[in-house]
Amino acid sequence: MKRSNVALFVPHNGCPKQCSFCNQKEITGCTERVTQSDVEAAAETALKSGYDTAQSEIAFFGGSFTGIEPEYMKSLLEAAYSYVSKGLFKGIRISTRPDYISQEILNTLKAYGVTSIELGAQSMDDGVLELNLRGHSADDVVKSSELIKKNGFSLGLQMMTGLYGSDDEKDICTARRLIELKPDTIRIYPTIALKNTRLGELCLSGEYKPQTLKQAVELCSRLIVMFNSAGIKIIRLGLHDSESLRADYISGPYHPAFRELCESRIFLNRIIASIDDLDCGAKKYTVHVSPRNISKAVGQKRKNIEEMRFRGIEIKVIPDDRLENDGLRITPVV
Numbered sequence: 001m002k003r004s005n006v007a008l009f010v011p012h013n014g015c016p017k018q019c020s021f022c023n024q025k026e027i028t029g030c031t032e033r034v035t036q037s038d039v040e041a042a043a044e045t046a047l048k049s050g051y052d053t054a055q056s057e058i059a060f061f062g063g064s065f066t067g068i069e070p071e072y073m074k075s076l077l078e079a080a081y082s083y084v085s086k087g088l089f090k091g092i093r094i095s096t097r098p099d100y101i102s103q104e105i106l107n108t109l110k111a112y113g114v115t116s117i118e119l120g121a122q123s124m125d126d127g128v129l130e131l132n133l134r135g136h137s138a139d140d141v142v143k144s145s146e147l148i149k150k151n152g153f154s155l156g157l158q159m160m161t162g163l164y165g166s167d168d169e170k171d172i173c174t175a176r177r178l179i180e181l182k183p184d185t186i187r188i189y190p191t192i193a194l195k196n197t198r199l200g201e202l203c204l205s206g207e208y209k210p211q212t213l214k215q216a217v218e219l220c221s222r223l224i225v226m227f228n229s230a231g232i233k234i235i236r237l238g239l240h241d242s243e244s245l246r247a248d249y250i251s252g253p254y255h256p257a258f259r260e261l262c263e264s265r266i267f268l269n270r271i272i273a274s275i276d277d278l279d280c281g282a283k284k285y286t287v288h289v290s291p292r293n294i295s296k297a298v299g300q301k302r303k304n305i306e307e308m309r310f311r312g313i314e315i316k317v318i319p320d321d322r323l324e325n326d327g328l329r330i331t332p333v334v
């Protein structure tokens with residue numbers, strides 16, 4: 001049976017100020033303050049959905065959960081915990097800032113049944129954090145992550161690519177440092193310039209240039225390989241599609257199927273590397289992949305086929321039942 005996580009958005013609640021890229025109200029489309037009744041209504045809807053809620057979480061996203069007024073925070077947790085304590089849901093997930101974690105806060109979260117904590121790390125470069133008005137350091141990410149793990153919570157980390165002042169090298173370095181913290185999950189968000197944000201202004205004035213879609217896909221496909229190799233589950237890649245996001249979009253590598261683009265790019269990189277390894281000088285190859293990976297190997301709108309043709313090589317992708325998971329076999333056509 002499928003899981004059905006319940007996501008409640010507390011946009012900007014608990015945030016000390018606005019980070020350069022963020023307008024959570026635009027991203028989530030939520031402007032109203034969440035109440036206990038909202039939590040209950042969302043949980044009840046999920047319970048009636050027929051999904052396996054006992055394996056699902058009730059999640060609070062979109063703000064700095066541990067920064068909101070303690071009474072309000074506890075009221076939301078209470079409503080959620082009444083379902084978790086009866087075994088109707090597996091646990092509670094919250095997201096917050098790396099500088100809003102302490103032993104005292106973790107004790108409270110534990111008492112109210114929180115099981116997973118996600119930190120918006122965004123970058124592990126202090127200069128980038130400062131330029132983007134984050135108000136915390138990379139060291140805060142390290143200390144909070146260690147404390148969260150020591151207290152037995154599942155740790156999730158979020159990073160962004162292409163922030164103001166960042167580049168591929170800094171983003172890859174961020175990924176390396178996040179991997180060292182051994183999170184259970186990761187979310188990767190290429191930076192998008194939105195209206196009513198500092199980055200939006202900088203973008204319109206020409207001072208900030210977001211990554212192109214191609215650049216973001218190339219970088220994120222490398223990050224996927226890094227996190228996969230470290231056994232860290234990527235639970236989100238790219239922003240969710242929403243009407244409000246589209247309405248407030250100014251510039252940046254937004255695509256509703258961003259993850260698929262990256263996974264296709266990974267296949268293209270592997271095809272190129274395998275042909276290089278064969279080093280046989282042939283101009284035509286058959287690419288064997290498991291049936292479920294045909295579209296990734298071909299690429300959206302046959303992009304990988306066209307890219308190889310641009311490189312002077314013809315490839316034909318065919319399904320091969322003997323190949324499992326991401327298996328790939330290349331044979332020259334003679």
Ligand code: SF4
Nearest residue numbers: 015018019022062063
């Ligand atoms: S702390 Fe998070 S939710 Fe709050 S303004 Fe910054 S990015 Fe947005």
